[in-house]
Amino acid sequence: MRNKLLAALLLSATTLATAAQAADLRIGLQDDADVLDPDQSRTFVGRIVYTSLCDKLVDITPDLEIIPQLATGWSWSDDGKVLTMDLREGVTFHDGTPFDAEAVKANIERSQTLPESRRKSEVKSIETVEVSGPLQVKITLGAPDATLLAQFADRSGMMISPTAAEAAGAEFGAKPVCSGPFKFVERVQQDRIVLEKFADYWNADAINFDTVTFLPIPDTTVRLANLRSGDIDMLERLAATDVASVKGDGSLGYAEAVSLGYQGITVNLNNGERGDNPFGNDPKIRQAFSLSLDRDAINQVVFEGAFAPGNQPFPPTSPWYDKDYPVPARDVAKAKELLKEAGYDSLDVEVQVANNPVQTQMMQVVQAMAAEAGFNVKLKSMEFASLLADQSAGNYTASQVGWSGRVDPDGNIHQFMTCKGGINDSKVCIPEVDKLLDEARQSNDTATRKEKYDAARDILINELPIVYLYHPTWIWALSGKLDGFTPYPDGMIRLENVKFK
Amino acid sequence: MLSYIARRLVIAIPTLLLVSVFVFVLQKLLPGDPALVLAGEERDPQVLEFIREKYRLNDPIIYQYFYWMKAMLQGDLGISLRTSQPVTQLIADKLPVTIQLAAMAMIIAFAIGIPAGILSAVKKGTVIDYVANFVALSGLSIPNFWLGIMLIMLVSVHLGWLPASGYESPFVDPLKSFQTMIMPAFVLGTALAATLMRHTRSAMLGVLKADYVRTARAKGLLEKTVILKHAFRNALLPIVTLSALLFGELLAGAVLTEQIFTIPGFGKLIVDAVFTRDYAVVQGIVMCTAAGFILMNLIADVLYFLLNPRMRSSL
Numbered sequence: 024m025r026n027k028l029l030a031a032l033l034l035s036a037t038t039l040a041t042a043a044q045a046a047d048l049r050i051g052l053q054d055d056a057d058v059l060d061p062d063q064s065r066t067f068v069g070r071i072v073y074t075s076l077c078d079k080l081v082d083i084t085p086d087l088e089i090i091p092q093l094a095t096g097w098s099w100s101d102d103g104k105v106l107t108m109d110l111r112e113g114v115t116f117h118d119g120t121p122f123d124a125e126a127v128k129a130n131i132e133r134s135q136t137l138p139e140s141r142r143k144s145e146v147k148s149i150e151t152v153e154v155s156g157p158l159q160v161k162i163t164l165g166a167p168d169a170t171l172l173a174q175f176a177d178r179s180g181m182m183i184s185p186t187a188a189e190a191a192g193a194e195f196g197a198k199p200v201c202s203g204p205f206k207f208v209e210r211v212q213q214d215r216i217v218l219e220k221f222a223d224y225w226n227a228d229a230i231n232f233d234t235v236t237f238l239p240i241p242d243t244t245v246r247l248a249n250l251r252s253g254d255i256d257m258l259e260r261l262a263a264t265d266v267a268s269v270k271g272d273g274s275l276g277y278a279e280a281v282s283l284g285y286q287g288i289t290v291n292l293n294n295g296e297r298g299d300n301p302f303g304n305d306p307k308i309r310q311a312f313s314l315s316l317d318r319d320a321i322n323q324v325v326f327e328g329a330f331a332p333g334n335q336p337f338p339p340t341s342p343w344y345d346k347d348y349p350v351p352a353r354d355v356a357k358a359k360e361l362l363k364e365a366g367y368d369s370l371d372v373e374v375q376v377a378n379n380p381v382q383t384q385m386m387q388v389v390q391a392m393a394a395e396a397g398f399n400v401k402l403k404s405m406e407f408a409s410l411l412a413d414q415s416a417g418n419y420t421a422s423q424v425g426w427s428g429r430v431d432p433d434g435n436i437h438q439f440m441t442c443k444g445g446i447n448d449s450k451v452c453i454p455e456v457d458k459l460l461d462e463a464r465q466s467n468d469t470a471t472r473k474e475k476y477d478a479a480r481d482i483l484i485n486e487l488p489i490v491y492l493y494h495p496t497w498i499w500a501l502s503g504k505l506d507g508f509t510p511y512p513d514g515m516i517r518l519e520n521v522k523f524k
Numbered sequence: 525m526l527s528y529i530a531r532r533l534v535i536a537i538p539t540l541l542l543v544s545v546f547v548f549v550l551q552k553l554l555p556g557d558p559a560l561v562l563a564g565e566e567r568d569p570q571v572l573e574f575i576r577e578k579y580r581l582n583d584p585i586i587y588q589y590f591y592w593m594k595a596m597l598q599g600d601l602g603i604s605l606r607t608s609q610p611v612t613q614l615i616a617d618k619l620p621v622t623i624q625l626a627a628m629a630m631i632i633a634f635a636i637g638i639p640a641g642i643l644s645a646v647k648k649g650t651v652i653d654y655v656a657n658f659v660a661l662s663g664l665s666i667p668n669f670w671l672g673i674m675l676i677m678l679v680s681v682h683l684g685w686l687p688a689s690g691y692e693s694p695f696v697d698p699l700k701s702f703q704t705m706i707m708p709a710f711v712l713g714t715a716l717a718a719t720l721m722r723h724t725r726s727a728m729l730g731v732l733k734a735d736y737v738r739t740a741r742a743k744g745l746l747e748k749t750v751i752l753k754h755a756f757r758n759a760l761l762p763i764v765t766l767s768a769l770l771f772g773e774l775l776a777g778a779v780l781t782e783q784i785f786t787i788p789g790f791g792k793l794i795v796d797a798v799f800t801r802d803y804a805v806v807q808g809i810v811m812c813t814a815a816g817f818i819l820m821n822l823i824a825d826v827l828y829f830l831l832n833p834r835m836r837s838s839l
Contacts, residue, residue: 248676
């Protein structure tokens with residue numbers, strides 16, 4: 024009996040050892056992904072999974088430059104309305120379907136026409152996709168659209184197998200078939216998503232894992248405990264409060280990148296009746312409010328200095344940040360003066376905040392700081408779905424707002440600041456800004472675009488429909504035996520050249 | 525007996541109907557728009573409209589209720605707005621997990637709670653009684669999430685004995701399944717054990733004062749026989765009811781414990797569903813839990829008959 028037990032133990036020990044040699048990577052995610060169809064998906068963690076599962080037409084560098092992935096080269100026509108893309112040779116999807124110009128055409132048309140598609144607005148500038156060669160497509164636009172390449176660096180550019188897409192229709196997410204470094208094996212809702220190495224991947228030499236398993240572990244403390252106990256090899260979104268302890272632990276690795284997104288407070292300027300109040304009517308009061316805040320202190324107190332204070336839709340690390348307007352220092356005297364000019368010694372302002380501990384704490388710091396300049400901030404703590412509904416219906420004075428960020432600057436500003444913008448919850452409407460932002464969209468010249476954005480910001484920084492506060496930092500904690508991970512500002516986990524030491 | 529069970533099942537129908545009306549109306553009273561949550565950050569108007577159309581959110585509430593009831597009578601609980609999966613399938617996936625966790629937690633609770641309750645009743649007023657009470661009250665007062673995290677820190681991170689979190693089906697890998705479940709079951713079980721212990725103790729104290737116990741002792745029976753055969757059997761009735769209710773509660777999902785240990789059961793599912801206004805899922809789980817409760821109550825009543833010969837004649 025005892026011998027049998029011993030034998031069983033030895034056996035399990037050897038199977039464990041071989042399993043370790045097989046290079047299985049386990050990644051802890053903060054949430055469970057939603058449906059695994061790039062055209063239908065909407066979650067951040069879903070994109071993390073796609074990064075290993077689905078290749079895109081183009082990718083980005085950590086400095087946000089667009090580089091080839093499935094498209095090896097591209098050029099714009101002189102009027103900026105035709106994009107010609109050359110495609111990589113010898114690529115196949117996980118089901119063996121070859122990747123070619125027809126596949127690209129089918130993919131773009133699916134993003135445009137699938138009733139469930141959440142990509143429609145991202146590819147709406149595209150009028151036709153023409154197969155101009157076995158490995159070349161000509162994409163014709165209704166109007167020049169400088170944001171298109173950046174869209175192709177995300178879900179709109181993810182290529183799924185046309186054969187599988189045709190067969191599965193809207194159910195594609197149950198068994199996704201793409202052309203990325205790993206192929207889909209299985210998914211257990213809220214428990215794990217398992218991928219295995221795709222042997223025929225065009226860049227297979229850079230891939231050093233046999234399987235990747237994504238495990239949603241929502242509790243940050245537990246996610247870290249899993250890493251420390253060796254149950255996972257890396258995790259995303261480490262809590263800012265755990266940064267010091269991870270950095271101090273020699274057996275763990277650490278990586279960070281300032282995100283493309285922002286957090287701030289949106290103000291109801293003209294969204295229904297509730298926009299008619301002093302805070303929404305007088306930009307001077309909003310300037311006073313903004314000046315009363317010490318953004319650096321907020322970052323230190325709430326996020327242990329791990330995030331990046333900000334005052335624009337782009338983080339200070341972004342090439343699009345306007346360096347002429349650095350993050351302002353706190354100036355309570357000036358804030359009081361501005362408030363007085365507007366005719367108030369003190370003013371009541373109700374600010375909505377999502378009822379999670381971190382955001383609540385952040386707003387309490389804002390409340391305390393603004394109080395010194397004469398703002399009597401009342402925090403209205405709300406559950407997120409209600410907050411969102413109120414915000415979009417204009418049933419608010421000021422409200423916490425966050426944006427996960429886009430590679431192209433347009434994604435961080437156009438929809439929020441133009442009169443007809445889809446997420447313009449403050450209903451700011453300045454024709455000059457609309458003109459500048461539309462023009463910025465239509466030029467493919469970086470310098471020209473930057474000029475337009477800077478000009479728009481000259482106006483918006485005084486108008487303040489959104490008071491920007493900070494830019495979250497993506498923070499990863501890694502097992503010490505993991506090597507070669509490169510942090511990207513889009514928060515994705517790219518596994519090329521990552522390996523176990 | 526069978527006719528009794530049949531009668532009880534018929535009475536359950538109006539109860540379930542009432543539950544269905546409550547859960548439906550209460551949900552619709554919640555502020556927030558599921559389409560807004562599900563459309564993604566951009567909130568594309570086309571997508572919003574598509575979602576509202578697809579899930580018939582534009583129709584009057586009373587219509588929506590009847591669509592749901594009609595489908596439910598055909599065994600269809602609808603489609604999850606969040607994951608596009610059929611709710612019946614979601615429930616079928618999660619129910620075994622939740623039942624496994626609940627069963628393991630109950631076993632632990634029984635193993636600790638009942639002996640401790642008997643012991644502290646028999647040794648009332650002694651050190652053993654006080655210690656048992658102290659432990660029971662601690663079990664009740666220590667929050668689940670705290671105990672859970674402490675256990676993970678100690679057992680998984682420092683000692684490395686068990687996986688920190690996760691889940692494995694017992695049909696795939698029974699050992700791993702047991703390893704991943706034992707900590708959460710223990711966390712849940714200790715809290716339940718405290719309740720069970722307190723109830724066992726008071727039931728036993730009542731019974732121990734009864735005349736037949738004195739008679740049994742006077743007959744010269746062994747103290748062990750007196751306590752286990754005469755006293756405990758009679759004290760069992762309230763414990764059976766309580767256990768059935770506790771088990772029913774566990775079936776509704778142990779939200780915090782599941783969250784901490786990342787167990788894909790009902791609790792996690794329903795919390796996510798409420799936050800994303802995934803109406804079909806919330807309704808499906810509540811209905812399923814209500815049915816579970818009714819079933820557990822019925823089982824408790826049937827157990828009464830088996831345990832208490834006097835009630836058999838009252839049929």
